[in-house]
Amino acid sequence: MLATVIHAPRDIRVEEVPDPVLSTGADAIVRVVAACVCGSDLWPYRGVTPTDEPHRIGHEFVGIVEAVGADVREVARGDFVIAPFYVCDGTCANCQNGVSTSCLNGGWWGSEVHDVGFADGGQGERVRVPLADGTLAVVPGPVADAEIPGLLTLSDVMGTGHHAAISAGVSAGDSVAVVGDGAVGLCAIIAAKRLGATTIIAMSRHPERQALAERFGATHIVAERGKEGIDRVRELTGGIGADRVLECVGTKESMDQALRSARPGGMVGYVGVPNGGPELPVRQMFGRNVGVNGGVAPVRGYIAELLPDVRSGAIEPGLVFDLELPLAEAAEAYAAMDERRAIKVLLRP
Amino acid sequence: MLATVIHAPRDIRVEEVPDPVLSTGADAIVRVVAACVCGSDLWPYRGVTPTDEPHRIGHEFVGIVEAVGADVREVARGDFVIAPFYVCDGTCANCQNGVSTSCLNGGWWGSEVHDVGFADGGQGERVRVPLADGTLAVVPGPVADAEIPGLLTLSDVMGTGHHAAISAGVSAGDSVAVVGDGAVGLCAIIAAKRLGATTIIAMSRHPERQALAERFGATHIVAERGKEGIDRVRELTGGIGADRVLECVGTKESMDQALRSARPGGMVGYVGVPNGGPELPVRQMFGRNVGVNGGVAPVRGYIAELLPDVRSGAIEPGLVFDLELPLAEAAEAYAAMDERRAIKVLLRP
Structure with missing residues (x-):
């Protein structure tokens, strides 16, 4: 065969x-x-x-x-x-x-x-x-x-996007930012909407993927990255950041984007394989009570x-x-x- | 004055x-x-x-x-x-x-x-x-x-121990390991018992603190540290590790102890000020789905x-x-x- x-x-x-x-x-x-x-x-x-x-x-x-x-x-x-x-x-x-x-x-x-x-x-x-x-x-x-x-x-991918949302504790009425517009990130949008999130921010720079993100339930598209992207997320979330952030890439940059896009007390659900093994900045997490939960999706x-x-x-x-x-x-x-x-x-x- | x-x-x-x-x-x-x-x-x-x-x-x-x-x-x-x-x-x-x-x-x-x-x-x-x-x-x-x-x-300290338990998601029937036998660690034992944990493992080498830990609700004392301590926690939790681990110290060693004492899918609630800023080993967390949540306690x-x-x-x-x-x-x-x-x-x- x-x-x-x-x-x-x-x-x-x-x-x-x-x-x-x-x-x-x-x-x-x-x-x-x-x-x-x-x-x-x-x-x-x-x-x-x-x-x-x-x-x-x-x-x-x-x-x-x-x-x-x-x-x-x-x-x-x-x-x-x-x-x-x-x-x-x-x-x-x-x-x-x-x-x-x-x-x-x-x-x-x-x-x-x-x-x-x-x-x-x-x-x-x-x-x-x-x-x-x-x-x-x-x-x-x-x-x-x-x-x-x-x-x-x-x-x-659908189960993995769902795991990001479950790990972040997405529930009805939440604001959710999704970092990553690959198949998993797009499925995480589906999962967030399915679990009742009302503000869903897709971080994406690709027109086709932006369109699919919107079809799946994204209420806002943020094309900016880095500090500008974080500022945009905060603008869309009353100035403080998203309740839940779904990290669906696995790089140091994407995790940093996710951590800084979360509001104090928020949670990052992550499912991107952390290739290269970026370490998490615990002092930054500690000061803002931003948790990190997730992993290889069951x-x-x-x-x-x-x-x-x-x-x-x-x-x-x-x-x-x-x-x-x-x-x-x-x-x-x-x-x-x-x-x-x-x-x-x-x-x- | x-x-x-x-x-x-x-x-x-x-x-x-x-x-x-x-x-x-x-x-x-x-x-x-x-x-x-x-x-x-x-x-x-x-x-x-x-x-x-x-x-x-x-x-x-x-x-x-x-x-x-x-x-x-x-x-x-x-x-x-x-x-x-x-x-x-x-x-x-x-x-x-x-x-x-x-x-x-x-x-x-x-x-x-x-x-x-x-x-x-x-x-x-x-x-x-x-x-x-x-x-x-x-x-x-x-x-x-x-x-x-x-x-x-x-x-x-009582509110901070409680925050560790809340951040870790302690609920009725859980097994909980507490890393640190200072005032916060001891209060975390109180909090874990109050929230319904049934197995509460206090990691402590000091006889007076062990006695207080037991008075507060610890069901087991583990005096060992490092790999031996982790092995003891696993023995007490069906071989897999504790459902929830409360990290109440803030050093690299204590966080490592906490992460490795948690079962796959478990959660570390941490409240020890991460002085010196140990970074979290994200690949290890990812592979076992061990989350980290907490911070400066509200x-x-x-x-x-x-x-x-x-x-x-x-x-x-x-x-x-x-x-x-x-x-x-x-x-x-x-x-x-x-x-x-x-x-x-x-x-x-």
Whole structure:
């Protein structure tokens, strides 16, 4: 079968790899219906994180279950499933606490997962899914083709934007500023509106993304950055800053923007992978009582809550996909995202 | 009148200073009944923060109102009042948001406060209180002498311990670890118990403080620090760490202890002044979804909630005062706290 393999920075190939086989009783084999490229896939693509040897890549996909191991109970052959961007058992203490990204038995696509072996990358024709009962979320009933993009966002970006909003404690009537106009930032706007925020400020300099932000619920667009951007946010929030700020980028500059855009007593919910590891300025946070909460988003646990709104069309996160390509053109998908020609690319095997 | 003046590191003097006078219509003059030394007063005492010139010091006191300006409405001559460790108007947007430490018109004892002039230090016979209606909390009815220590803790340490617990989101059934066995850490134990925590782990190596921690509600004592301390906390919390950790010290080491003692998805509430400005390790926080929330505690807003429990004896924060001295011996009070001979010293003018 075909799957995407990263060989080196900017060297993405779609290659023949062995077909997956059930290897534990808890496995499922999923035929991928759609996968996509994540902003975090661009770190190895750009060489920011090293690629020591060629390996399978991709961690967001939806598909049809083709086979299950003898111990699988919640997932059956023929089910349409959403795979979150990680593997989890759903039963350990951390999963029960809602932090399935810290599953004691789980792990990451494209790497070794504790006792259950190497988990395939997600950008391929088929994937062996370890811990299938915990990992996969079943979408009931027939799934229309038009639903695929929206469902695929529950694999990562919609759940991640929601996690930013939940971590920041967004609730009815809040003012919310969103730093970052990538797919996650745009989904964070959806999440903020869904949770009742009434002032939603999207920080974006790109006309297409500004338009999508407004469609998703942004009430104001701030194109300025740095001190000017912070001043604009304060102007829009009674002079003091936003109640909640959603940091959806992960750079030192974006976190600084977020911290300084929050009002005293406000909270920054952050989900951008802090690549390079910017440290947080604790004295600045302390003096203004600005908290920071979030992290790698436990999206598996959010699917049950978000799925009905995606299926009903109440929210439209699938619109973040502005380019669709066949799997064979994965290299072009990476290039389009790297060059910001596309917000997010959907791949069809 | 007499008041405490810091001249240089380890040079604390009680000296004659001018009597305070009403200078704005919003002022009150308070005769100090009791004041105390704060852990943060030890930073200039130890020379960690500079003392460029002699100045009044102290920011926690209770007393009797002797005079009020023409515009004061909430406070009257003869009232027994608690002064929080800062000045605030109670009406600005930040005060209304519960963050009175960020009052747009407020400031700090012993320094200039916006438009209302220099605010006296609190360790003296009398204090001019600017913005009296916002700053001072009236204790109704007659106040017994035995109540003084407990009431004085509402000026800072009890409210600050409570802020750590509130910022961490402590709620019924939680496991809570408290880092720091000073007066604030001990009050944080009271706060955690009061909010319904069922497992309360006090990290302390001092027998007297361990005993007080247990009296206040600690269910476990962990004397170990560093990795051993973290391992002990995990043993006591099902192997994963505490739901909430209250950081009540403010050093890099204590914050590290706190972050690593929290379970995935847990929250660190912090109130220790981050002296020296340790930065927070954001990648470690991100990977485990451990949030950090807190800051300089808006204790003025907590007095109404905590006062009834202090007066009824339901909580006994006044026990943190294990030494009482006349104001004239303020230098000895500082030395006793600096050398950890006393947890907290009460001064009587």
